C-alpha cells in the first residue's frame with residue numbers, strides 16, 4: 077500500500093476514534109458484538125473469548141495488538157488474562173482512547189500504547205509472547 081493511502085487511512089480512523097463518535101457508537105457496538113471498547117470491526121466478544129482460550133496468556137506475558145484502534149481486542153485480552161499489553165495503531169486518537177480505557181480498567185501500568193505503522197513496528201524481534209490483530213488486513 078503506498079504511503080499516501082496509509083495517511084488517508086490514519087485520517088479516516090482518527091476521525092472515528094474521536095470521543096463524541098465513540099460515545100455514540102458504544103450502544104450499537106454492545107448490541108452487535110457484546111463489547112464496549114469502541115471497536116471498529118467485526119470481532120465479537122465471544123470470538124475474543126475463543127482467542128483468549130487459544131492464547132493461554134499468563135500474567136508475565138507480553139501481548140502485542142497491531143491495528144488495535146481504540147484498544148480492541150488487546151486491552152480486553154490483557155484485562156481477562158492479567159498479562160501486559162502493547163496496543164499499536166496508526167492513529168493518535170485511537171491510542172488516546174485506549175489509554176483512557178486502560179486507566180479506567182486499572183491496567184495503565186501494564187499497558188503501553190504506540191502510534192506506529194504496522195509496516196515499520198519499532199520493536200525488537202522476539203519482544204512478544206503473542207501477537208494479535210483484528211480486522212486490520214482488510
Ligand SMILES: C[S@@+](CC[C@H](N)C(=O)[O-])C[C@H]1O[C@@H](n2cnc3c(N)ncnc32)[C@H](O)[C@@H]1O
Pocket residue numbers: 082085086089114115116117118119142143144145146147148149164165166167170192193194195209210211212
Ligand atoms: C477496522 S479497524 C479495527 C480496529 C480494531 N482492531 C477493532 O477491531 O476495533 C482497522 C485499524 O487498523 C489500523 N490500521 C490500518 N492500516 C494500518 C497500518 N498500516 N499500520 C497500523 N495500523 C493500521 C487503522 O488505523 C484502524 O484502527
